[in-house]
Amino acid sequence: MKKHISIVILLILTGIFQTADALEERTRLGLVKEGEFSLLTGLEYQEGDYGTPDSTSLWRIPISISYRKTNFSFFASMPLLFASSEGDIIVNSKTSMPKKSVPPTTSGTGQQTASGIGDIVVSGSYYFTPNYRDEITYRLTGSYKLGTADANKGLGTGENDLYLEGGAAKNIDEYILSGTLGYEISGDSPDFNYNDVMYGTAGLTKQMAMNKQMGTYLYFSQALTDVSDAPLELSFFYRQPVATTRDIYLFLSKGLSDGSPDFSIGGSLQFYF
Numbered sequence: 655m656k657k658h659i660s661i662v663i664l665l666i667l668t669g670i671f672q673t674a675d676a677l678e679e680r681t682r683l684g685l686v687k688e689g690e691f692s693l694l695t696g697l698e699y700q701e702g703d704y705g706t707p708d709s710t711s712l713w714r715i716p717i718s719i720s721y722r723k724t725n726f727s728f729f730a731s732m733p734l735l736f737a738s739s740e741g742d743i744i745v746n747s748k749t750s751m752p753k754k755s756v757p758p759t760t761s762g763t764g765q766q767t768a769s770g771i772g773d774i775v776v777s778g779s780y781y782f783t784p785n786y787r788d789e790i791t792y793r794l795t796g797s798y799k800l801g802t803a804d805a806n807k808g809l810g811t812g813e814n815d816l817y818l819e820g821g822a823a824k825n826i827d828e829y830i831l832s833g834t835l836g837y838e839i840s841g842d843s844p845d846f847n848y849n850d851v852m853y854g855t856a857g858l859t860k861q862m863a864m865n866k867q868m869g870t871y872l873y874f875s876q877a878l879t880d881v882s883d884a885p886l887e888l889s890f891f892y893r894q895p896v897a898t899t900r901d902i903y904l905f906l907s908k909g910l911s912d913g914s915p916d917f918s919i920g921g922s923l924q925f926y927f
Contacts, residue, residue, distance in 0.1 A: 691721045696903070696922025702915035704750040705883060708741030709916070710808075714772070716922060727779045732802075733772035735809050743768050743808035747882040747913040748840075748848060768807035774800040777817075789825035794818075801841065811848065813841030830859040830869075840878070851876035853885075867893040877913060885913035899926045 695717050703709040718731035737743045743766055744750045777797035797817040803810025819836030834855045840848035857871030870890050877884045889907035896902055900923060907918040 691927045692719065692924050693927070694718045694903075694922050694924040696920060698918065698920030698922075700907075700915040700918035702744070702909060702917075703912075704744050704747050704915075705912035706741065706744060706750060708739050710737055710739040710742075710744045712737045712745050712915075714920070722779075725781045727781070729777040729779075729797075730775065732774045734769075735772045735803065736767075736769045737807075737809065738765055738767045740765060742766070745803075745809055746878075746915075747885060748811050748878045749805075749808050750879070750882050768804070768809060770804045770807060770809055771802055773803045773810050776800075790822060791824075792820070792822050794820050795836075805843065811841070811843060811846075813843050813848070815840050828861045830857075830861065832857045832859070832871075838875075846879070849876065849878055849880070851878060865895050867891075873914075875913070883911045883913035886910040887914040889918075896923075900924065901926075 695715065698714040698716065700712045700714070701709055713736040715734040716731060717733065718729065720729045721727065735745065737745055742750075775797060777795060779793050779795040782792040782794075795818070797819070799815040799817070801811055801813040801815075803812070805812030816839040817836055818839075819834055821832065821834035823830055823832040832855075836853050838851050838853060840850055842848055853873070853875035855871050855873050857869060859867055859869035861867055868891065870888065873885065873887045873889070875885045887907055887909050889905055891903065891905040893901055893903045902921065902923055904921045905919070907915070909915050909917065
């Protein structure tokens with residue numbers, strides 16, 4: 655019997671989806687199995703100017719866990735961030751607002767640098783009974799982002815956000831077609847009002863021999879602020895087991911608007927227990 659695949663979501667919003675780690679993407683695309691507890695870490699790099707004169711380089715170490723049992727799943731993540739820029743440090747389109755902040759560490763060449771933890775995200779999902787004839791699964795997800803990233807350094811907004819999302823995944827032979835639609839309720843800082851927005855993803859995954867997978871997905875959203883562009887990003891990924899309890903995951907993303915990074919690239923190692 656073919657396995658029934660469902661999608662969890664993250665939410666994320668650490669970089670607000672643009673910097674989602676491998677485990678978050680796998681859950682969103684419907685690639686997390688029932689009864690699976692996993693731990694993921696890796697290394698990611700992104701670069702973008704978000705429509706400003708200066709580009710920010712960002713190294714990210716994702717740390718995340720997930721567990722799914724029958725109709726329920728749980729997800730949590732906390733990244734470590736290392737950013738640098740010749741101008742203001744910007745890690746997503748929400749942090750591209752002018753900031754009343756403490757200046758970050760500056761080198762002799764004028765390079766601005768900042769580091770610290772990113773936003774912590776926790777998420778819970780409920781899976782509805784799949785339609786076995788059509789091999790479709792559905793799920794509802796609630797996610798909460800804690801504004802733990804330092805807003806003074808430009809690593810985040812410093813505010814808490816809430817996400818509500820629905821998704822579906824359908825098996826078509828060796829392919830998985832997936833889609834999500836969600837709504838983000840943004841916390842406002844004392845200085846700025848951030849927009850509440852609708853967002854979504856559309857993905858196609860091909861299942862290959864030896865449990866390998868490759869695919870692509872498109873992320874889109876309404877503009878997160880009144881002075882930023884709507885995020886739009888296209889990503890490609892490849893996953894391969896390297897042992898019975900370990901997977902590697904590689905991805906490459908291209909921003910299609912000033913609301914997303916110019917590009918992102920990364921890899922991760924995921925452990926199953």
